[in-house]
Amino acid sequence: MREPVPIHRIVVExxxxxxxxGYEGASMRDLADRVGLRPQSxxxxxxxxxxxxxxxxxxxxxxxxADLPDSKTDWRAAWxxxxxxxxxxxxxxxxxxxxxLAYGVTAQTPDAQEAVRAFFLRLRDAMAGILDAGExxxxxxxxxxxxxxxxxxTLWIATSGDMTPLRRAxxxxxxxxxxxxxxxxSTEIEKKR
Numbered sequence: 001m002r003e004p005v006p007i008h009r010i011v012v013e014x015x016x017x018x019x020x021x022g023y024e025g026a027s028m029r030d031l032a033d034r035v036g037l038r039p040q041s042x043x044x045x046x047x048x049x050x051x052x053x054x055x056x057x058x059x060x061x062x063x064x065x066a067d068l069p070d071s072k073t074d075w076r077a078a079w080x081x082x083x084x085x086x087x088x089x090x091x092x093x094x095x096x097x098x099x100x101l102a103y104g105v106t107a108q109t110p111d112a113q114e115a116v117r118a119f120f121l122r123l124r125d126a127m128a129g130i131l132d133a134g135e136x137x138x139x140x141x142x143x144x145x146x147x148x149x150x151x152x153x154t155l156w157i158a159t160s161g162d163m164t165p166l167r168r169a170x171x172x173x174x175x176x177x178x179x180x181x182x183x184x185x186s187t188e189i190e191k192k193r
Contacts, residue, residue, distance in 0.1 A: 005035045008059075010045060015056045019097045023049070023104030023112065053101060053112035057119040060097055064089070065126055075134035076177040082130065083173045086150055090166055095154045098123075123147065136176060146173045 013034045017026035028049055032042040046052050064085055071078040090096060098119045105112040124143045131139035150173065153166035 005037055007045060007055075010035050010037075010042070011052065011055045011059050014052045015060060015097050018053075018056060018101055018104075019093055019095060022100050023053070023109070050105075050109045050112045053105065053109075054115040054118075057098055057101070057115050061119060061122055061126075064123065068130075071130040071133040075130050078130045079127075079134070079177050080174050082127065083146070083150070083170055087166055087170045090150070090154050090157060091163060094157050096151055099151050099154065120147070131176070134177070142176065146176070149173070 010031065014026070014031055017031055017034070020026075021030075026049065028042055028046075029039055031052075032039045035042070046055075064082070068081050069077040086096075098116060101112070102116045102120070105116055107113065124140065124147055127143035127147065128139040131142055136142055146169075149169040150166070153169045156162040156165045
């Protein structure tokens with residue numbers, strides 16, 4: 001008798017298939033093969049490929065945001081940890097599963113499309129929350145810009161293996177903590193005058 005395949009393993013393997021082949025290129029049959037299930041058994045757990053997208057992105061977001069330093073006590077450490085964690089994933093995996101899915105899901109897969117949108121909004125909001133704790137001006141806009149730079153850098157990783165744009169994006173993102181610190185100090189000095 002076969003050991004049951006945990007749902008978590010199915011979702012992890014689905015994430016890797018989506019990352020490697022995109023939404024259209026990934027198949028339920030390939031996923032079933034990877035986890036050692038018959039396709040019918042996989043369909044009893046997930047009725048469609050589209051139904052996996054929300055689970056894959058929820059796992060990805062959980063992994064990204066897990067165990068960050070408390071932004072209320074040290075927002076800079078939380079920010080740097082988050083940025084470096086995102087960059088490390090891109091460096092080791094070559095691309096963001098969310099972005100790869102964003103370009104693969106269509107109006108014909110509305111649940112998957114909504115899951116991708118919700119993933120990026122939640123990630124942006126988490127980033128903005130950290131920046132807000134540091135009293136960074138326009139935290140949501142800054143988070144969107146940084147996220148776009150990090151995600152955009154994966155273009156160069158995917159097309160040429162060049163990590164340099166990603167490293168520059170990480171450096172710019174981490175500079176926000178330094179610049180904010182300098183601005184805070186200059187504001188304090190101005191107040192004392």
